[in-house]
Amino acid sequence: xxxxxxxxxxxEYGIAVRGDPEFNPxxxxxxxxxxxxxxxxRVQWSYEEESPGRDARGFGxxxxxxxxxxxxxxxxxxxxxxxxxxxxxxxxxxxxEAWDPLQAALYDKAGEVVMYRAxxxxxxxxxxxxxxxxxxxxxxGNSYGAHENYLLSRSTPFGEIIRYAMTFxxxxxxxxxxxxxxxxxxxxxxxxxxxxxxxFFEEEVGLETTLKRPIINTxxxxxxxxxxxxxxxVIFGDANLSEVQTFLKLGATALMLAALEDGALPDPLxxxxxxKAAWSVSHDLTFRRPLELEGGSTxxxxxxxxxxxxxxxxxxxxxxxEPVWRDVLSEWHSVLQDIxxxxxxxxxxxxxxxxxxxxxxxxxxxxIDWSDPKLAALDLQYHDVDPERGLxxxxxxxxxxxxxxxxxxIAAAETxxxxxxxAYFRGRCVTQFPDSLVAANWDSLVFDVGEPHLRRVPMxxxxxxxxxxxxxxxxxxxxxxxxxxxxxx
Amino acid sequence: MAEQExxxxxxxxKPEEEIEDLxxxxxxxxxxxxxxxxxxDEIDSVLEENAEEFVKNYVQKGGQ
Numbered sequence: 001x002x003x004x005x006x007x008x009x010x011x012e013y014g015i016a017v018r019g020d021p022e023f024n025p026x027x028x029x030x031x032x033x034x035x036x037x038x039x040x041x042r043v044q045w046s047y048e049e050e051s052p053g054r055d056a057r058g059f060g061x062x063x064x065x066x067x068x069x070x071x072x073x074x075x076x077x078x079x080x081x082x083x084x085x086x087x088x089x090x091x092x093x094x095x096x097e098a099w100d101p102l103q104a105a106l107y108d109k110a111g112e113v114v115m116y117r118a119x120x121x122x123x124x125x126x127x128x129x130x131x132x133x134x135x136x137x138x139x140x141g142n143s144y145g146a147h148e149n150y151l152l153s154r155s156t157p158f159g160e161i162i163r164y165a166m167t168f169x170x171x172x173x174x175x176x177x178x179x180x181x182x183x184x185x186x187x188x189x190x191x192x193x194x195x196x197x198x199x200f201f202e203e204e205v206g207l208e209t210t211l212k213r214p215i216i217n218t219x220x221x222x223x224x225x226x227x228x229x230x231x232x233x234v235i236f237g238d239a240n241l242s243e244v245q246t247f248l249k250l251g252a253t254a255l256m257l258a259a260l261e262d263g264a265l266p267d268p269l270x271x272x273x274x275x276k277a278a279w280s281v282s283h284d285l286t287f288r289r290p291l292e293l294e295g296g297s298t299x300x301x302x303x304x305x306x307x308x309x310x311x312x313x314x315x316x317x318x319x320x321x322e323p324v325w326r327d328v329l330s331e332w333h334s335v336l337q338d339i340x341x342x343x344x345x346x347x348x349x350x351x352x353x354x355x356x357x358x359x360x361x362x363x364x365x366x367x368i369d370w371s372d373p374k375l376a377a378l379d380l381q382y383h384d385v386d387p388e389r390g391l392x393x394x395x396x397x398x399x400x401x402x403x404x405x406x407x408x409x410i411a412a413a414e415t416x417x418x419x420x421x422x423a424y425f426r427g428r429c430v431t432q433f434p435d436s437l438v439a440a441n442w443d444s445l446v447f448d449v450g451e452p453h454l455r456r457v458p459m460x461x462x463x464x465x466x467x468x469x470x471x472x473x474x475x476x477x478x479x480x481x482x483x484x485x486x487x488x489x
Numbered sequence: 490m491a492e493q494e495x496x497x498x499x500x501x502x503k504p505e506e507e508i509e510d511l512x513x514x515x516x517x518x519x520x521x522x523x524x525x526x527x528x529x530d531e532i533d534s535v536l537e538e539n540a541e542e543f544v545k546n547y548v549q550k551g552g553q
Contacts, residue, residue, distance in 0.1 A: 012552045018537075021546040089550035139544075144552025209553040235553065358532075361525045377540035378532070380547055389535050398528065 001319070002261035003229075005254035006151040006421060006462045007104040008097050009246075011239045012090035012144040013115055014133035014383070017126065025089035028122070028130060030074040032091040035121035036114060039079030039415055041430050044439040046446065055207050056158045056220035056230065077440045079415045079431045080110060081423030084118075088210075090144050091115065091132065096423030097442075097462050100324045101251035103418055106405050108246050110413035116385040134239045135383035136196040139376060141184050143200040145209065146239035150254055151462055152230040154222075156261050161232060162205055162216050163268040164260045168253070168308055169215055169236050170271060170278045171291075171301040173198060175335045176249045177282060178238040179352030181359070181370065181379045190283045191370035192359065194352045196238045198282035204274050209235055215274055223442035225460040232257065236278070241383065241392035243404040244331060244349040251328030256308060259315040266311065269304060270294040285356075287339050302339050309336060348402050354395055355382055425465030428474050429483075436480035449481040457487060 015032070017023040034042075075085040081096030093111035098104035115132045122130045137143045152161070177195035185199040193199075206214035215236045222229040234253065240246045259265050271277045272292040280289055281301045290298035299307075309332055316325045331349075338345040346353035359375050368374060384390035387397075395401045405413075417427025422443075429437055429445055438454060439446035447455045459465050477483045537543040 014547070014549050016547055021548075025550055088552045090552045138547050138549040140548055142549045142551045144549060147553065210551060357525075358528075361522075361529060365526065365529060373541040373544050374536075376544040377537055380544065381535075381537060389537075391532060394528070394532060394535070400528070 002258040003151060003153050004099070004463060005258050006097050006099065007101060007250050007254055008095050008149045009104060009108045009111075009250070010092060010094040010145070010147045010149070011108070011111060011134060012087055012092045012146070013385070014135055014138065014144065015090060016131050016133070018129040018131060020126075020128050023128075026086060029086040029089060029091040031122045031125065032115070032118045032130070032132070033074045033076055033084050033086060035125065036076065036078075036084060036118035037121055038114065038117060039431050039434075040076040040084065041434045041437050041440075042074070042076050043437060044446075045073075045075040045083075045085070046439045046441040046444065052219055052221055053207070054220040056218040057205075075440075077426060077430050077437070078114065079417070079427050080107065080413060081417035081421075081427035081430075082107065082111065082114070083440075083442075084114060088144070091118070096417055096427065097421040098418050098423075099420035100322070101247055101254055101328060102324050102404070103420075104250050105243055105247040106409060106413045107418065109243055109405060109410055112241075112385045113410055113414050116387070119385065131389075132385045133380060133383040134241060134385055135178065135380070136238055137180060137184065137200075139180065139182060139184060139379070143185075143197060143213075145235055146197075146237055148234040148237055148250060148253065150232045150234070150257050151224070152232055152257060153261055154226070154228050154230050156230065158218070158230075160260060161257075163270065164256065164265060165216060165232070165234075166204065166274050167269050167271050167304060168256050169234065170274050170281060171304040171308075172249065172252065173278070173281045174287065174301050174305065174339055175245065175252075175332075175350055176237050176240070177350070177352040178240055178383075179355040179379070181375050183283065187279055188283070192285065192356060193282045194285070195282040197236065198278050201236060201275060201278055215278060224462050229462070238351075239383075240351055241390075242349055242351050242354070242401055244402055245351060247404060248328065248331045248335065251325070252308075252312070252332050255312045255316065255325060255328060258320075259312055262315070262319065264311070264315045264319070269299070269307065285343075287343065302336060305332075305336055309333065348400060351382070351392070354392070354401055355379065358382075358391070358395075419467035419471075420463070422459045422462055422465030424467050425459065425470050425474075428470070429480075432474060433480040433483065447480045447484060449479075449484055451481075455484050457484070 015025050015028050083094040095107040119130050119132045173195050180193050180196045183190050187199045200213050202212045203214040205216045207218050217233045217235045219233045222231045277291045287302050292298055313329050347357040382391040387393040417423045436447045438448045443459050445457045473486050
């Protein structure tokens with residue numbers, strides 16, 4: 001049986017200060033992190049245990065040390081177990097480890113509220129409005145990421161992951177894209193395309209994340225016991241505003257990886273040229289363009305997704321009892337069906353389709369064409385995390401986009417950690433012992449309990465540190481020193 | 490004979506149904522468009538002023 005597909009997302013947000021185009025984005029991002037008014041602790045992030053240069057194909061790379069060119073390494077751990085920090089010149093929210101795709105989608109959404117609240121305080125301090133955008137491109141050739149992480153068994157051969165995930169990731173774009181006006185990075189001109197990110201991907205497999213981005217990223221950094229686990233670091237995807245879309249993206253991908261791990265997938269369907277196919281899928285609003293497969297046949301992205309769907313519905317029927325997986329299948333089925341019959345129907349659950357419907361109406365009403373800056377402005381403003389200004393929020397508030405979570409659920413996820421993973425221990429410690437927590441990493445916390453040495457608590461098992469395991473201890477102890485004593489007994 | 494009548498009756502009924510469906514579809518799409526135009530008016534009221542400058546000034550440093 002496949003190991004639990006613990007899931008976490010990381011999103012770098014676009015940043016702008018209205019009325020001050022010359023502002024320094026790295027300093028602005030640091031200000032966002034420092035302005036967040038919710039439960040948080042500024043910590044040192046213990047990089048010594050991270051190894052972004054280790055390659056899952058088995059070789060090491062030099063020159064991937066963590067550098068800090070802007071001098072703005074700012075890190076906070078939040079009460080919900082997330083990490084909020086500055087990555088390059090963007091504020092980034094890395095969601096806490098979640099137990100299933102629904103919970104992962106909820107904590108991803110909570111990140112938008114974290115960013116919004118932080119931006120409001122930062123704006124007051126600046127005297128200008130600091131706006132944050134949950135998107136992945138400035139439409140001028142610069143991209144920033146939205147990554148997904150899935151826990152895998154170390155025994156799953158990486159070559160197998162590459163073969164099955166490649167075609168899956170290229171074709172899932174039809175329901176993972178957030179939509180974009182135009183193209184960039186030297187790709188052929190289109191009026192509108194399905195994803196924000198496809199134009200920036202230039203390699204099939206590799207270690208890079210900022211240049212020559214690969215569809216399959218080989219970073220081998222499990223953030224857990226490296227003899228037991230892998231973490232698949234998916235960098236080929238868009239940040240989504242739609243809750244249904246985030247849920248489907250994470251759920252379908254987790255299912256595919258679980259079935260792969262269980263050896264439950266038939267022979268993979270290999271694309272002849274995955275990179276060109278990736279661009280082609282993103283640029284094709286007819287959904288009919290054939291992709292060449294090894295062996296001489298062709299299939300469309302929708303047809304290939306139906307194949308995965310069929311394999312995985314059998315897998316769920318045989319292996320998985322939890323209702324959440326049936327919900328993933330049901331969303332998946334209806335999305336594929338609507339893409340084939342009436343893509344306009346998808347505007348209530350996919351960001352690209354919601355944008356397209358809106359933009360087409362603007363084109364008709366205002367008698368403008370796709371080159372009009374108004375459309376590019378609407379495109380950007382769709383992603384604004386401010387619920388008053390963000391067009392996603394406007395559509396969702398009117399009921400034009402379906403939601404999965406209530407405002408109360410999202411507010412609770414902003415402050416309380418998931419209960420089933422080690423994020424519970426991390427989040428509780430932030431809230432309960434903020435003054436004793438000095439350093440953190442995904443797989444450890446370091447406390448200063450007033451002794452000559454700092455005390456490190458390792459958390460190498462993503463499913464330990466759950467409420468069941470540590471809740472009773474945390475409820476009983478009154479300070480971090482007592483906690484350390486109880487944990488070492 | 491009776492069969493012919495039935496089939497004529499069906500032939501009469503069928504186009505009528507289709508016309509009805511079309512009318513409903515048209516009404517619905519007009520309502521949709523009205524609703525969409527309401528939405529556009531709402532969005533116009535929050536849209537960033539000077540779209541061209543707003544878009545031009547949005548330049549990001551590359552990230553991951």
